Amino acid sequence: MKTNLSRTLFATVALLVVSQPLLAATKKTDKELGALVAALQTVSQDPLGGRLGLAVAATSTPAPALSAKSNGLTAQNSGVSADQRAYQLWKNDRKS
């Protein structure tokens, strides 16, 4: 009983010690991200690029349909774009 309690306490303390740098890194990343977003939103309140964005959006062609929409394939077989994958990786990096 005492041994189990000691082990549990030891494991808890070890976990707390190990997690501190990870938590600090996450806080730092969140702070950097917050600073970046705040700075970008200060110089431009429209993330779509104002009149420049309107011009490019008006002239660009429609994106090709993903395979899931065009031939009824399941979501598992649908094409996840490179941008979507990159965004998910970016989000996961912030969580880890």
Added chain:
Amino acid sequence: MYRRRLALLAAFALVFFQPLAGAMPAADQIGLAFRLMDTTQNDAISPAEWKRASFALFRAADKNNNDFIDGDELKSSTIAQDTFLRADKDHDGRLSVDEFVELRRQLFTLADLDHDDYLTYVEYELFIVFEPVGWHDHNANGRMDVSELRVSLTAAFEQLDLDHDGLLDKKEAAYMEAKRFARFDKDQDGKLSLEELVAGYRSEFGV
């Protein structure tokens, strides 16, 4: 490392600094945004750095974290609403990561005046200047070209010249770094004429 810490410390203070000339941000604010995007600190924004900044903007706009920007998650200026509708290529009433990043990618291409796949500080500054007034794509090639600077700067100049005296004083040109203002001000009268503005920017691109 020290530079980044200093930039972070300045970030929250400068967010509340109000630009002097209309709605145009001040030089310090533009500089901060540029430096925070420039993670490699090579004084240029690469497509990858621009994309990471775009991810950050997308995440900030995606309030419910459903990986879409819904119409009500964007600040609803008329321009933004119109752009939203046009950027929503699959017409599902929301912007996906693909649609948003593609629009941002096109903005990067547009802003890259010398077509070298990097945004220098001057190119980013001009992007901010032209965002509210648009760009006159004289040769209809979908890009901003140095040859088109005069026409577009004329429109921007009219917006910036708040007292309509035909000159930009330092307050009206507060978006511009002081060193560049002094460099552009050939007659050193403390103000920039349209000719000085056009000639100055053209010289930045070696034209």
